[in-house]
Amino acid sequence: MREKDAARMYKREMWSSLALYAVILMLAIRFGRPMPEGLLRTVVLASPMIGFGAAFWAIVRHFARMDEYIRRTQLENIAMAAGITAGLSFTYGFLETAGFPKLSMFSVWITMGGAWAGISLLRCRLLAR
Structure with a gap:
């Protein structure tokens, strides 16, 4: 296809x-x-x-x-986005103990999707050079 x-x-x-x-x-x-x-x-x-x-x-x-190349690239992007999301949510967990407001779990998906999109765009721009 x-x-x-x-x-x-x-x-x-x-x-x-x-x-x-x-x-x-x-x-x-x-x-x-x-x-x-x-x-x-x-x-x-x-x-x-x-x-x-x-x-x-x-x-x-x-x-x-x-195809295999695009699949590998997207899976790498998702892995990096998951790492960013895990780091940010873990950090914010500590900030909640310092009095920051509790966030909805919806924010995790928004962060993950945003990180995935950002990484994909950044890598696309860097590879296009």
């Missing part, structure tokens, strides 16, 4: 899964928050994970379509 075709397929799958996530998230917030506490409310509020699962599957499929 050509790289452009694989990228086009990935974008279609990823945007579809993100749209699914957004719709389920809005419905979960709208209907789940006012529900009484219990198992049903927990399931409804966790239901956006269906969209996350679809996005995860799109990423796995995209990695399977990549």
Whole structure:
């Protein structure tokens, strides 16, 4: 499969899964928050994970379509992003004991995604020279 075709397929799958996530998230917030506490409310509020699962599957499929060099490069980028995220979250854990406000676990994924994107862009720029 050509790289452009694989990228086009990935974008279609990823945007579809993100749209699914957004719709389920809005419905979960709208209907789940006012529900009484219990198992049903927990399931409804966790239901956006269906969209996350679809996005995860799109990423796995995209990695399977990549050639070996691009796959290795992306896995290196993810490994570096995971290291940065681990270091930052570990550091912030110490800062919380010093009185800094507690952060939501959502911030970990934002940090990981930002680090992955930043590293990918930086390496792309450095390799293009």
